[in-house]
Amino acid sequence: MLSCLGKARLVFHLLKAPANLRLFFSSSPSNVSTMTVSLPRRALSTMADFQNDIFNYTSGRWVYNDALRHKERRVAFDVDGLRRLAAESVNQGADDVVSLSKLAEGGFNPPNRTFIVSLRNGQQIVARIPYPMTVPKYYAVASEVATIEYLRSSGFPAPQIYGYSPDSDNAAGTAYVLMELVQGSKLSEVWPSLENQELISVVRQLTRLESQIMSLSFPVGGSLYFTKDLEKVAPGLGVLLDDKRFCVGPDVSLPLWYGRRAKLDVDRGPYQSAEAVLIAAARKELAYLKQFGQPILPLRRERRPSYEYQPQSPSYHVENLERYLDVISSLVPRDPSLSRFCIRHPDLQQNNIMVSKSPGSDCKVVGLIDWQHTSILPMYLLAGIPQRLQNHGDSVSQAMTLPPLPENLDQLNGAERAREEYLYRRRLVHYHYVASTEECNQLHHAAFTDPFYALRGRLFQQARAPWEGETVDLKSALIQVTEKWNELTGGGVPCPIEFDAKDLRETAVLNKQLSEAERGFNILQGMCGVGEEGWVLAEDYENAVAFLKETKEEALAGAESVEEREEIMSHWPWDDMDETEYM
Numbered sequence: 067m068l069s070c071l072g073k074a075r076l077v078f079h080l081l082k083a084p085a086n087l088r089l090f091f092s093s094s095p096s097n098v099s100t101m102t103v104s105l106p107r108r109a110l111s112t113m114a115d116f117q118n119d120i121f122n123y124t125s126g127r128w129v130y131n132d133a134l135r136h137k138e139r140r141v142a143f144d145v146d147g148l149r150r151l152a153a154e155s156v157n158q159g160a161d162d163v164v165s166l167s168k169l170a171e172g173g174f175n176p177p178n179r180t181f182i183v184s185l186r187n188g189q190q191i192v193a194r195i196p197y198p199m200t201v202p203k204y205y206a207v208a209s210e211v212a213t214i215e216y217l218r219s220s221g222f223p224a225p226q227i228y229g230y231s232p233d234s235d236n237a238a239g240t241a242y243v244l245m246e247l248v249q250g251s252k253l254s255e256v257w258p259s260l261e262n263q264e265l266i267s268v269v270r271q272l273t274r275l276e277s278q279i280m281s282l283s284f285p286v287g288g289s290l291y292f293t294k295d296l297e298k299v300a301p302g303l304g305v306l307l308d309d310k311r312f313c314v315g316p317d318v319s320l321p322l323w324y325g326r327r328a329k330l331d332v333d334r335g336p337y338q339s340a341e342a343v344l345i346a347a348a349r350k351e352l353a354y355l356k357q358f359g360q361p362i363l364p365l366r367r368e369r370r371p372s373y374e375y376q377p378q379s380p381s382y383h384v385e386n387l388e389r390y391l392d393v394i395s396s397l398v399p400r401d402p403s404l405s406r407f408c409i410r411h412p413d414l415q416q417n418n419i420m421v422s423k424s425p426g427s428d429c430k431v432v433g434l435i436d437w438q439h440t441s442i443l444p445m446y447l448l449a450g451i452p453q454r455l456q457n458h459g460d461s462v463s464q465a466m467t468l469p470p471l472p473e474n475l476d477q478l479n480g481a482e483r484a485r486e487e488y489l490y491r492r493r494l495v496h497y498h499y500v501a502s503t504e505e506c507n508q509l510h511h512a513a514f515t516d517p518f519y520a521l522r523g524r525l526f527q528q529a530r531a532p533w534e535g536e537t538v539d540l541k542s543a544l545i546q547v548t549e550k551w552n553e554l555t556g557g558g559v560p561c562p563i564e565f566d567a568k569d570l571r572e573t574a575v576l577n578k579q580l581s582e583a584e585r586g587f588n589i590l591q592g593m594c595g596v597g598e599e600g601w602v603l604a605e606d607y608e609n610a611v612a613f614l615k616e617t618k619e620e621a622l623a624g625a626e627s628v629e630e631r632e633e634i635m636s637h638w639p640w641d642d643m644d645e646t647e648y649m
Contacts, residue, residue: 325649
């Protein structure tokens with residue numbers, strides 16, 4: 067195994083010195099990805115099997131902290147109570163329920179388990195239950211329900227809400243949402259089979275739908291709620307909309323509530339201005355660091371060698387957050403229309419887009435699902451090509467030229483042809499998303515083609531992100547601000563922050579080391595099919611664990627000193643670890 071690496075010790079030190087792994091890199095694919103697939107359902111012969119299936123996460127496992135990840139996703143509830151609530155939500159009785167079965171479960175986002183409740187009359191109800199790890203408690207469910215209903219009442223394709231409870235004080239003993247089952251297929255299920263013209267049609271439908279949704283204006287930023295729900299937990303905080311059933315209240319974005327941050331008394335909205343959004347992001351994390359900050363090793367263990375395995379002081383991140391606050395007044399675009407508060411789907415990707423397609427008919431977008439953690443923010447902070455539709459980094463896509471069909475396609479072998487067709491479709495989708503957005507949603511197009519769009523977004527995301535023992539990403543963005551200051555501000559105002567030459571050199575070296583370490587780490591994970599947070603398909607778990615165990619043993623066998631062995635033992639990226647101090 068891994069004979070191409072030469073010395074086994076380099077398996078671990080690819081995280082520290084990837085320059086020594088040229089042979090490994092040259093013999094490995096340049097792009098490694100994992101694919102999530104649906105697992106076949108098995109017969110559930112006993113009540114224990116049934117409860118294990120519906121209470122527990124069964125779609126995958128994690129190669130480290132597996133028990134913790136499953137505990138975070140275990141939801142025990144009163145099954146009969148949920149069945150009765152579902153039936154009553156559509157004026158039926160508990161005896162009218164034929165079955166309750168698991169439909170889907172989020173491994174990461176959305177953090178929910180979804181069930182189908184089938185009734186004797188043929189009606190099917192979607193029941194969604196949040197995991198224990200889902201935050202913010204109460205607000206997440208209350209806001210998603212209000213967001214869906216607000217969009218539906220505004221004429222957009224969203225499922226009908228039959229019933230819900232933001233807390234566990236109900237017959238099911240858990241928070242829940244009961245809603246209409248949107249008829250159709252997930253776009254991800256038909257995406258590979260769509261002809262090129264159908265792809266273009268779907269992309270154009272999405273941009274038109276986004277244009278309509280983003281045209282909705284709000285007086286302040288935050289997240290949507292039913293007024294009656296927010297009054298129960300935060301009386302007087304909400305800003306009423308014209309339809310007084312709805313109001314804007316605290317922002318439910320996950321970084322604002324992660325771990326112990328949920329208990330902080332900080333501003334999470336409603337935001338009165340675009341600048342207030344930027345300020346709240348940093349002040350939340352400053353409050354967390356003031357109360358809980360202590361020197362810690364970076365959470366991402368593949369990056370620790372670049373820090374020589376030394377705990378990092380929170381004071382470094384505090385310093386950069388304060389620098390960020392010094393420059394934020396210059397981060398707001400000069401065009402006020404780009405600071406208008408609007409709403410957008412938080413995760414527009416193929417699994418959350420419902421389509422209707424039958425033989426001989428066009429593929430039609432019929433709904434968007436999974437609106438959890440939706441925020442109302444300034445246009446320029448919500449803007450961008452959805453992650454699953456963009457093709458950044460490709461010269462043809464960046465030039466915004468209509469991609470040509472691959473030449474000599476019929477002469478290519480199977481693998482080469484598949485690769486060329488895949489690249490062509492990526493370019494086609496990227497091109498038509500941008501072109502159609504420019505045509506039907508000019509403000510959105512202006513926002514994500516602004517030359518400082520990416521820098522503003524990166525600064526905001528890094529400032530509000532939970533601190534995990536590193537500050538280099540925020541610092542690097544701040545350095546770029548100093549380099550682009552005159553263009554960013556129009557000149558005439560001196561930049562309030564600066565970095566000396568030594569600091570700039572050290573940051574550049576660190577960024578290079580981290581980039582190389584991350585590349586090596588991703589290659590190793592890709593070799594055994596491991597994804598985010600160590601997730602792997604359930605049927606691949608044993609093989610992945612065995613692969614990583616053997617890799618670790620080879621690294622230990624090749625260690626050239628006691629110190630090197632201790633580093634491998636203490637910081638191996640795929641061993642269980644205590645995450646408490648990072649919460």
